[in-house]
Amino acid sequence: FQLLTFFMSNDKIIVRGARVHNLKNVTVEIPRHKLVVITGLSGSGKSSLAFDTIYAEGQRRYAESFSAYARQFLGILDKPDVDQIEGLSPTISIDQRTVLHNPRSTVGTLTEIYDYLRLLFARIGRPFCVNCGQAMKKETIIVAQEENNNQKNKTIEIFICPKCSLQAPKLEPRLFSFNSPFGACSACKGLGSKLEIDPELLIPNKRLSLAEGALQPWPKIFANQPSYWQMLERLTQRNHFSVNTAVQELSKSQLDIVLYGEKVKPVQDYFIGAIPLLEKKHEETDSDYLRGEIEKYMRVFLCPTCRGKRLRKEALTVLILGKTIADFTTLTVADTQNFFDQLSGPVGETKLTASEYKIAKPIFKELKRPLGFLIDVGLDYLTLDRVSLSLAGGEAQRLRLANQISSALTGVIYILDEPSIGLHARDNAKLIETLKKLRDLKNTIIVVEHDEAMIRAADWLIDMGPGAGKLGGEVVAQGRLDQILKNKKSLTGKYLSGELKIERSQPPRTGESKFLEIKGAKAYNLKNIDVRLPLAKFICITGVSGSGKSTLVIEILAKSLAHHFYRAKDLPGQHNKILGIENIDKIIRIDQSPIGRTPRSNPATYTGIFTYIRDLFSSLPESQAKGYNAGNFSFNVDGGRCRTCSGEGYVKIEMQFLAAVYIECEACHGKRYSDEVLAIYYKGKNIADVLDLSVSEAMIFFSDIPPLYEKLKTLHSVGLDYLPLGQSATTLSGGEAQRIKLATELSRRSTGKTLYILDEPTTGLHFEDTKKLLVVLNKLVDKGNTIIVIEHHLDVIKCADWIIDLGPEGGNKGGEMVACGTPEEIIKNKKSYTGQYLKRQFNAK
Numbered sequence: 001f002q003l004l005t006f007f008m009s010n011d012k013i014i015v016r017g018a019r020v021h022n023l024k025n026v027t028v029e030i031p032r033h034k035l036v037v038i039t040g041l042s043g044s045g046k047s048s049l050a051f052d053t054i055y056a057e058g059q060r061r062y063a064e065s066f067s068a069y070a071r072q073f074l075g076i077l078d079k080p081d082v083d084q085i086e087g088l089s090p091t092i093s094i095d096q097r098t099v100l101h102n103p104r105s106t107v108g109t110l111t112e113i114y115d116y117l118r119l120l121f122a123r124i125g126r127p128f129c130v131n132c133g134q135a136m137k138k139e140t141i142i143v144a145q146e147e148n149n150n151q152k153n154k155t156i157e158i159f160i161c162p163k164c165s166l167q168a169p170k171l172e173p174r175l176f177s178f179n180s181p182f183g184a185c186s187a188c189k190g191l192g193s194k195l196e197i198d199p200e201l202l203i204p205n206k207r208l209s210l211a212e213g214a215l216q217p218w219p220k221i222f223a224n225q226p227s228y229w230q231m232l233e234r235l236t237q238r239n240h241f242s243v244n245t246a247v248q249e250l251s252k253s254q255l256d257i258v259l260y261g262e263k264v265k266p267v268q269d270y271f272i273g274a275i276p277l278l279e280k281k282h283e284e285t286d287s288d289y290l291r292g293e294i295e296k297y298m299r300v301f302l303c304p305t306c307r308g309k310r311l312r313k314e315a316l317t318v319l320i321l322g323k324t325i326a327d328f329t330t331l332t333v334a335d336t337q338n339f340f341d342q343l344s345g346p347v348g349e350t351k352l353t354a355s356e357y358k359i360a361k362p363i364f365k366e367l368k369r370p371l372g373f374l375i376d377v378g379l380d381y382l383t384l385d386r387v388s389l390s391l392a393g394g395e396a397q398r399l400r401l402a403n404q405i406s407s408a409l410t411g412v413i414y415i416l417d418e419p420s421i422g423l424h425a426r427d428n429a430k431l432i433e434t435l436k437k438l439r440d441l442k443n444t445i446i447v448v449e450h451d452e453a454m455i456r457a458a459d460w461l462i463d464m465g466p467g468a469g470k471l472g473g474e475v476v477a478q479g480r481l482d483q484i485l486k487n488k489k490s491l492t493g494k495y496l497s498g499e500l501k502i503e504r505s506q507p508p509r510t511g512e513s514k515f516l517e518i519k520g521a522k523a524y525n526l527k528n529i530d531v532r533l534p535l536a537k538f539i540c541i542t543g544v545s546g547s548g549k550s551t552l553v554i555e556i557l558a559k560s561l562a563h564h565f566y567r568a569k570d571l572p573g574q575h576n577k578i579l580g581i582e583n584i585d586k587i588i589r590i591d592q593s594p595i596g597r598t599p600r601s602n603p604a605t606y607t608g609i610f611t612y613i614r615d616l617f618s619s620l621p622e623s624q625a626k627g628y629n630a631g632n633f634s635f636n637v638d639g640g641r642c643r644t645c646s647g648e649g650y651v652k653i654e655m656q657f658l659a660a661v662y663i664e665c666e667a668c669h670g671k672r673y674s675d676e677v678l679a680i681y682y683k684g685k686n687i688a689d690v691l692d693l694s695v696s697e698a699m700i701f702f703s704d705i706p707p708l709y710e711k712l713k714t715l716h717s718v719g720l721d722y723l724p725l726g727q728s729a730t731t732l733s734g735g736e737a738q739r740i741k742l743a744t745e746l747s748r749r750s751t752g753k754t755l756y757i758l759d760e761p762t763t764g765l766h767f768e769d770t771k772k773l774l775v776v777l778n779k780l781v782d783k784g785n786t787i788i789v790i791e792h793h794l795d796v797i798k799c800a801d802w803i804i805d806l807g808p809e810g811g812n813k814g815g816e817m818v819a820c821g822t823p824e825e826i827i828k829n830k831k832s833y834t835g836q837y838l839k840r841q842f843n844a845k
Contacts, residue, residue, distance in 0.1 A: 010087060013054070013413070013444070017083030020056075021048040022473035028462060032087060035435055035445045037455050039492050040464030041766045042735070043722035044472035046448045047417065049464065051093060054446065055415045056080045058091025088413070089444075094400045095417040103191055104179050107391075108329055108384035110399060111370045113336075117384075118173040120363045121325050124356040125318040127168040129161035133317075136161050136168050169314050176318075176325050178310035185312055187305035194303050197275045199259055201297040201569050206248040210236070210258070214247045215274055217297055221281060221290065228277065235262070235271040299569065321351050329385035332811040336384065337371040340364050373402040376434045378427035381546025381810025392550075393592075393734060394422030398431065405434065410442045420451035421763050424544040424792050425837040432457045450766050455496065456481060463492045469694045469722025495767040502771050502795040505778055508822040509537055509801040514583040516557070516755075516786075523573025524551045525815035531804060532820075533557075535583055535755075535786045538777060540800040542791065542834040543818070546810025549790045550759065554589075557788075558757050561587040584786070585753040590741045592734030592763060599648070600636055601729035603715065604691060607744045609725065612708040617687055622680050632677055633687050640677040642668035691726030698725055714743040717776050719769040735764025739773075746776065752784035762793040774799055794841040797834065798823050805834045 013030040023045050030036055038046045057080050108114030127136045136159040145154050159168040169175055177183040184190030208214040222228045236243050241254050261273030282294040302308045309316055309326040316324050377398040397419055420428050432454060439445050461484050465476040477490035484493040494500040513534040522528045526548045533539060541549045555573035562568035565586055595606040604610035614633040632640035635647030644667035645651050651665050664670045671688035678686045693701060695715045702708045718739040738761060762770050777787050791797060803826045805819040819829040826832055827839040
C-alpha cells in the first residue's frame with residue numbers, strides 16, 4: 001500500500017491544509033510535468049498558494065540540507081502554515097522582483113554572452129595602435145626567467161606597432177571586462193557614465209543673486225560652515241563683482257569662477273568652486289541624507305573618456321572584422337544571432353582565416369545557444385549592453401527564464417508570476433511555446449497568470465476565489481480547460497466561455513478635439529516620427545515588445561511635460577518639440593513603483609485615509625480627557641506607539657553566527673501601539689483593529705463619515721476592496737501599488753485638463769477586475785481628462801477611443817508608426833500585428 005501511495009503521489013504535488021495569508025485550509029493536487037496555471041481575482045490567494053506555500057516550503061527544505069554555518073547566508077526560513085506537501089522536488093521561482101540593482105549588470109553579463117565575447121576577442125582579436133591606428137604586428141620574443149634557481153629562456157608572442165613601436169597589453173579575457181580594474185575605463189571605473197553636478201539644477205532661478213540663495217543647495221549643505229560663504233564673498237570682491245548681483249547679470253567668466261573656481265590660485269583663500277566643493281562633499285560624506293541632498297542637483301552624463309563604452313582605450317582598439325567588443329554589445333540579440341550565423345558558416349564564406357575559424361567555432365556554438373533562447377522568450381529586440389536596471393519586471397523575468405531553459409535541468413518545479421507582462425499577443429505565443437518546451441523536459445511549470453491565451457494553453461487550471469481577501473482563499477474550480485468552462489462556480493470559466501464579457505461602454509469618442517503633438521521623436525529606436533494625440537480621449541499605445549512605446553510615452557512625453565510643469569530634473573528623450581501643452585494643466589504618471597520602501601508605509605498612509613482615522617480617534621471624549629492628539633495614534637512617532645518595538649510590530653533578535661530572526665513583539669503582539677492607546681475604542685474597535693479592516697469592511701464601518709467613505713470608495717472602484725488598510729507597502733504587487741496611486745488621484749478634484757499616463761494598468765488583474773478598471777478610467781475621460789495607457793490587453797485596446805500602433809517589429813526594426821485610429825480602423829490595417837489580433841477579438845466576442 002505504501003509503495004502504491006508513493007507511485008500515485010510521485011506524479012502529482014499534493015498540498016494539504018494550506019492556511020498561508022487568506023488561504024482557507026486549502027487542499028489541492030497539482031499534476032507534475034504539466035503546464036499549470038493558477039488564476040482568479042486579484043487577492044484571491046493565487047500567490048499565497050504558489051509562492052508563499054509551495055515555493056517557500058521548497059526553499060525551506062533546500063536550506064535545511066545545509067550546515068548551520070552555511071544557513072547563516074541563506075537566512076532563517078519559516079515553515080509555511082501548511083499541514084503537508086507531498087511530491088515536492090527542487091523549486092525555482094522566476095518572478096518580476098528579482099532584478100539585479102547593479103549598474104554593472106547588463107543583458108550580456110546576465111546571460112554570459114558577454115563572457116564568450118570576451119573569450120572570442122582574447123583569442124582572435126586583432127589589435128590596432130592607440131596612437132596611430134595602424135594594425136599591430138605579432139612578434140616572437142625570448143625572455144629570460146628564473147625557475148628553481150636556474151635561468152631559462154621562454155618564447156612569447158606580443159603585438160607591437162610597426163610605426164611607433166608601442167606594445168599592446170596581453171590579449172586576455174580580463175582586458176575586455178569592464179568589471180575588472182585591468183579592463184575598465186579609469187575615468188568612470190567601467191560604468192560608462194558619471195554622476196556630475198548640473199549647473200542648471202544648481203541654479204534654477206537666475207533672477208536671484210548669490211546672497212539671495214541662487215545656489216540652491218548651499219544653505220542645506222554648508223549651513224554649519226560659514227567660512228565657505230566668506231571665501232565666496234572674497235572671491236567676488238577679487239574678481240570685481242558682488243554677491244548681491246542677480247546671476248543672470250553676471251558674465252559667463254564670472255559665473256564660471258563661482259561654479260568651477262579660479263584658474264590662477266591667489267596666495268591665500270583659494271576657492272575651488274561650488275561644483276567641485278559639492279562633488280568633494282558627495283564623495284567624502286558618511287551621511288546618506290547629505291549624499292541624497294547633493295544628488296538632487298546631479299545628473300548622469302556619458303563618460304567623456306570612453307563615451308559610454310566602459311573599457312580602456314587599449315581594449316577598444318582590438319577588432320574582429322572591423323568591430324570592437326563594444327560595437328557587438330550595441331547589436332540587438334536578433335542581429336547578434338544573425339551575425340554569428342554568418343560567421344559560423346563554411347570557412348570560404350567568412351572573412352576569418354582558417355586558424356581563426358578553428359579557434360572561434362566552439363565559441364560560436366556556445367554563443368548561439370543563449371541567443372536562441374532569448375529570441376524564444378520574445379527578447380530579440382534587447383541590446384547586449386542594456387543595463388539590468390532599465391529592464392521592466394516582465395523583461396527581467398523572461399531573461400531569467402531564458403537562462404533556466406539554457407541550463408536544461410529536469411525534474412524541477414518552476415513557479416512564474418505573470419510572465420506575459422509586457423508582451424504583445426504575437427510575442428506571447430512564443431513565450432507559451434517556450435514554457436511548453438521547458439515542460440517537455442520533464443519539469444513542472446506553475447504560472448500565476450490572467451492572460452487568456454496562457455490560460456487556454458494550460459494543461460491544468462486552478463481557479464481561486466470566490467472573492468478576494470477574506471472572501472477568497474478557496475479553490476473554486478480545477479481541471480482541464482473544458483472542465484473549467486462547464487463549471488458554473490468559476491468566474492474565470494464564465495469569461496472564457498463568453499457567458500461574461502468585457503464590453504465597450506460606448507462607441508469611440510469622436511468629434512473635434514484639441515491635440516498634443518510630438519514632433520521629430522528620435523530617442524533610442526524611434527525613427528524621427530510625428531505623433532498626434534487627441535485630448536479628452538482614452539488612448540492606447542500598442543505594438544510588439546521593443547517597438548518604442550515606453551520611449552515615446554515615458555521617455556519623451558512624460559519627462560518633457562514633467563520638466564515643463566514641475567521642473568523635474570530627468571532629461572527627456574531626443575525630439576524636436578511638443579505642441580499643444582497649453583491645452584493641459586498637469587500631468588500625472590501612475591506607474592508600478594512601490595508606494596513606500598518600508599513596512600511603515602501602507603494604503604491608509606499613502607492615500608491620506610490614515611489622517612482622517614487618526615483625527616477621528618483623537619477627537620473621541622476618552623482621547624480628549626487624556627490629552628491625546630492625532631500624533632498619539634501614529635506608529636511613526638513617539639507618543640502612542642509601542643515603546644518596545646518602536647511601532648514596528650516585531651522585534652529583531654540577533655543570532656550570532658545565524659541570520660537574525662524577527663518575532664512578533666511580546667508587548668503589543670504586533671499591534672504597534674501602547675496599551676493606553678489601544679484602550680481607546682470607536683464603535684467597538686481600536687486603532688489597530690481599524691487598520692486590520694479590508695477596504696470593503698472599512699466602507700461599511702465608516703459609512704457615516706462622508707470624506708473618509710469617499711476615499712475608501714475610490715479604492716473599492718479600482719478593485720482593491722479586499723486590501724487591508726494597514727498592509728505593508730513592501731508586500732504589495734506592482735499592480736496593487738499602481739491602483740492605489742490611481743485611487744489617490746481619483747479622490748482629488750479633477751481639473752478636466754489633466755493628462756494621466758499609465759503603463760500596463762491591467763498587470764495583476766483578472767477579467768472582472770479589468771472591467772472595473774475600465775469603468776474608472778472612462779469616468780476620468782468623461783470629465784474632460786485625457787488618459788494614455790501603454791497596453792497589450794486586447795479587451796482594453798478594443799475599448800479605446802484612439803490607438804497608436806508602433807512597430808512593425810522591436811529594436812532597430814521598430815520605432816515607426818504603423819497605424820493610428822479607432823479600433824475599427826486599426827483592424828483594417830494589414831500591416832498592424834495589433835490589428836490582426838484585435839480583429840480576432842472582435843470576431844470571438
